[in-house]
Amino acid sequence: IWACPPSEGDDYIFHCHPPEQKIPKPxxxxxxxKxxxxxxxxxxxxxxxxxILKQAMEDNISSAAELPYFEGDFW
Known part of the structure; x- marks a missing residue:
C-alpha cells in the first residue's frame, strides 16, 4: 500500500471531487x-x-536492484 495523497488539483480514480472534500496530508x-x-x-x-525498509533489512537486500518493482512506481 503506497500512502501518498494526491497533490492539490490532482484526483485519483474519478477525475473530480467535491470542492469541500478535504485532501489528507501524507x-x-x-x-x-496504519x-x-x-x-x-x-x-x-x-x-x-x-x-519496505524493514522488509529489505530482513531480506538482507544489498542493492536497489533487489527491491520489488511494480510497473509505474516512482522512486
Missing amino acids: KRLQEWY KMLDKGIIERIILDYKD
Whole structure:
C-alpha cells in the first residue's frame, strides 16, 4: 500500500471531487492506513505488515536492484 495523497488539483480514480472534500496530508493518510491495518490484525483478517525498509533489512537486500518493482512506481 503506497500512502501518498494526491497533490492539490490532482484526483485519483474519478477525475473530480467535491470542492469541500478535504485532501489528507501524507502523515494523516499514513496514520489512517496504519489504523486500518492494525484493525485488520485484531480482527484476524491481516497476518502482518511492514514497511519496505524493514522488509529489505530482513531480506538482507544489498542493492536497489533487489527491491520489488511494480510497473509505474516512482522512486
